[in-house]
Amino acid sequence: MNALEQIGLRALRAFDPETAHGLALKALNTGLGPRGGPVTSDRLRCTVAGLDLPNPVGLAAGFDKNATALTALGRTGFGFLEVGAATPMPQEGNPRPRLFRLTEDEAAINRFGFNNQGMEPIAKRLAARPTGRIVGLNLGANKTSEDRAADFAKVLTHCGPHVDFATVNVSSPNTEKLRDLQGKDALAALLAGVMAANTTGIPIFLKIAPDLTDADLADVAEVANTSGISAVITTNTTLSRDGLTNAHKSEGGGLSGQPLFEKSTRILAKLSTLTDVPLIGVGGIGSAEQAYTKIRAGASAVQFYTALVYGGISLAGEIAQELDDLLARDGFANVADAVGTAKEEWLS
Secondary structure, three states, rough: OOOHHHHHHEEEEEEOOOHHHHHHHHHHOOEEEEEEEEOOOOOOOOOEEEOOOOOOOOEOOOOOOOOOOOHHHOOOOOOEEEEEEEEEOOOOOOOOOOOOOOEEHEEEEEEOOOOOOOOOHHHHHHHEEEEEEEEOOEOOOOOOOOOOOHHHHHHHHHHHHHOOEEEEOOOOOOOOOOOHOOOOOHHHHHHHHHHHOOOOOOOOOEOOOOOOOOOHHHHHHEEEEEEEEOOEEEOOOOOOOOOOOOOOOOOOOEEEEEEHHHHHHHHHHHHHHHOOOEEEEOOOOOHHHHHHHHHOOOEEEEEEOOOOHHHHOOOOHHHHHHHHHHHHHHOOOOOOHHHOHHHHHHHH
């Protein structure tokens, strides 16, 4: 992180978190972010779920909900980007305040509730996005929908022609009963509808929660193995509050950041023993060492978002470059060779 970015982060912390988030997006769109593009090398280039990535370090959904910063984000070090979540109709989400910094814990709690402008304007921005970058869309359901499962298929039908992959998000804790769709029968039916709507044949990912029992995880794996999806994003935010110290620790919503790292990595490693579907590791990544740990626990690629609050947008390139160094140190010719090589450490 350079001095200008450090000054910018300090300035943003003077604002409430949601206002700061909006200002960060505006700053990126005025050209204040990195300009070099994705870090890449022979070790970092990989193919995940049929997508050719310059590096396996991705931006998680939620940072650019409405796909308003695609050009600026395309200049950063990320190997791939995920925007959204998008719902069929625009919605305000939950009342503010709904985003909280937990600085001492290097974490955040959010209860946004899928606030977004809806699939119509998001699709137009995706259609006009710069070429040459891998961009996916997180699919969501409207809070007031009478058929939430159908909402995912509706957004995919409308936006699918303009993205490289789409993620079925049934793991947000901030839309009532949404996580109920992770049950075996409901999930199988939901994914069948989404796959039927996937007329462009793009890879479909599933994003799961970290708060699943072993039995729940086995059900998810069984559905993943038979549904035709291309990857599982492991994991979304947690409802757990274990070990937090910040004054906001009791706020409702999903917890992300450093406290999620171990929990999400254990779920990742367990799931890697139950399926051959590629896994994308998310949860608590804030350094190259943590990204590497996720990969060695079973992830073919990784994503992060909360760490940007504390490390700035240049963190993407830093993690990718240092990941390259770690792979070289341990004698891996390519990141794919490192996937799952230390999963046993997380299975006890």
